[in-house]
Amino acid sequence: MPRDPTARFKANDAQGLAAAEVLxxxxxxxxxxxxxxxxxxxxQVEAQYSALGQRGYPPRRxxxxxxxxxxxxxHHATKLAHALVTDAALRLLAGGHVISRPVLNRFRMSHAALFRSALEATVQWALEEGLVDAQGLAVDSARLRAHASMQQVRVLNRSxxxxxxxxxxxxSVLSEQERAKHQQKVDKHTQAVELCTQAQAASVVLTSKAAALMQFPxxxxxxxxxxxxxxxxxxxxxxVGVLINAAPNDTSLLEEAVLQARQVLRQAGLPxxxxxxxxxxAGYWSQADLAFAAANTGxxxxxxxxxxxxxxLRGKNYFGRDAFQLLSPEQVLCPVGKRMLGPKRHQQGALLYRGDGCATCPKHSACxxxxxxSLVVNWDYEKLGAQMRQRMSQQDAPARYHQRMATVEPVFSSLEDGMGFRRVSxxxxxxxxxxxxxxxxxYNVSRLLTRRRLLCVYFLLPLSTSTDQPSSEF
Incomplete structure (x- = not known):
């Protein structure tokens, strides 16, 4: 056991740091x-270092x-290590040292908890400075390329x-070599079905468990x-909140996103x-998300x-759902005002209705x-949708909703265009x-630094000796 169990770190490189301080x-x-x-x-990160052996670089650096x-x-440890050789600003942050690629890579890979706690700390600092608007939250998602190829993707329906x-x-009619190839294909797709079933996902990526097949622009x-x-x-x-997963779309993600943001804001000091x-x-217009919104209005x-x-049907300009009158589960009227037959039980708790006398209807070609x-109606979903439409029709809703894009979309544009981060390594x-x-x-650090910059403009206005009023000449 060492006499002093306190972790020790490398001292700054005096020569390299002095040069960086000047430049x-x-x-x-x-x-x-x-x-x-x-x-x-x-x-907590410093406590993981040992006092034995070679001293490490300070985690804060x-x-x-x-x-x-x-x-x-x-965004890559290799490029950062190369830039440390000649970049004075990087050398200043590194304490004058030229840090190797493995050290940089290990630190980034193993400290997700530190990055999340630091992110939450920036929210606390922003709240203290009055930069957090709890009545102006916006939720949205973006897709980032995974470090994987299409050859490693397995899709459940395809397999x-x-x-x-x-x-x-x-x-029986195949040769021995052909039977072996056939069995390899069977094993490949059998494994794909098992993996997708275990993960309860429509697709899996063999080389990256945190990724899935997604539709990009x-x-x-x-x-x-x-x-x-x-x-x-x-x-x-x-x-103020971050979720990282392999969901193919936004459906049912609103509850977890809002709950996480609430927890972060409460920890930051929001009453x-x-x-x-x-x-x-509209990506969050699902039954689960609407039910969450209706149940947590408090x-x-x-x-x-x-x-x-x-x-x-909608793509071919036929009558949409708005042309039907959903009066009650026992009474649904078609576009000409005639009661539809039904209901009959359909999948996932929905009800099925069918038209009556459609063959002789004058609007049959437009229907x-x-x-x-046929019309499938999920009455619980329709009720939740009606409540949200009523809320969106209130006077304050449109103006506040239109702030959504200006609130959350710049986050993704800054990541992808400002920082150039489009693919995870x-x-x-x-x-x-x-x-x-x-x-x-x-990104949060950049927002805090930007909001702190103040621009002061001074005007020198000579005063008149007679009336002590500003002169008309500047």
Missing amino acids: VPEEHLARQVLKLMERVEVS LLSLWVYASLIGL TRRLEQLAEVDT GEVYLPGHRLTVTASGAQSRLV SVVRLQAAAD WVDLLIKQKAESGP TPSKRR SRKPQTVSAEILLKLLA
Whole structure:
């Protein structure tokens, strides 16, 4: 056992740090980041270091270095290690040292808890400075490319259909080599079905358990991660909540996102009596999200935009659901005001209604291409949707909802365009979370530094000696 169990760290490189101090201006971003990171609590991370063996680099230095590197677009440990050789600002943050790639990589991969706690600390600082708007929350998500190829993606529906096709093959007429290839295909798709069933997901990525097949802009399907962010204030645009998963869409994610944001704000010091207000786009117009909004009106006021009606009939300009009158479960009227037949039990608790006398109806061609029009109604879902439509129709709702885009969308544009972070370089779930949390921490730091900059303009107005009033000449 060492005589002194206290962890020890490398001392600053005096020569390298002195040179960086001379070259880096006082108002440089690196100095501002270092000063702000001095407020982050790193004692738990420092306790993990040992007093034995070679001394490590101070965690606060490494944290400041990675935050600044993220802001200037350095997201890989290899590039950051190379830049440390010549960049004076990076050397200033590193204490004059040239830190190797493995050290940088290990620190980023293993400290997701530190990044999350530092992110929550920035929310607390912002709340103390009056930069958090609890009545101006907005929730949305973005997709980030995963570190995986399409060859490692397995889709449940595709593998299920492929197994049915392989089962129809008569293996008795195949050669030994062909039977071996056939069995390899069967094993491949059988494994894919098992993995998707265990994960309860529509797709899995073999090399990245935290990723799934997602649709990116441009109708492109690629392995990716879903990043759900809860931001605060159209002016400050601070991140107060983060969810990282492999969900293919936004459905049913609103509850977890809002609850997490509430917890972070309460820990930051927001009084429990303050009622939150949040807005979400049409991607969260689902029964689970609407039910959460209706059941928690006491502490959160949620605004959700109604999802546009879709489907094969709507795409061909046939009558939509708004043309039908849903009076009660026993009485549903078609577009011509005639009562529809039914109801009959349908899947997932919904009811099925069918048209009566559609063949002789004068509006048959505008209603359906089939002999009779069918309509499936989930009355619980319709009731929740009516409540949200009523809330969105109130006078204060449209103006506040229109602040949603200005609140949360700049977060993703800053990550992707400002920092150039579009693809995750990690594969394990813990390291994926650490990498994304680090970028969001850097974003919050940039917002705090931006909001703190004050611009003072001085006007020299000569006074008249007779009336002591400002002169008309400037």
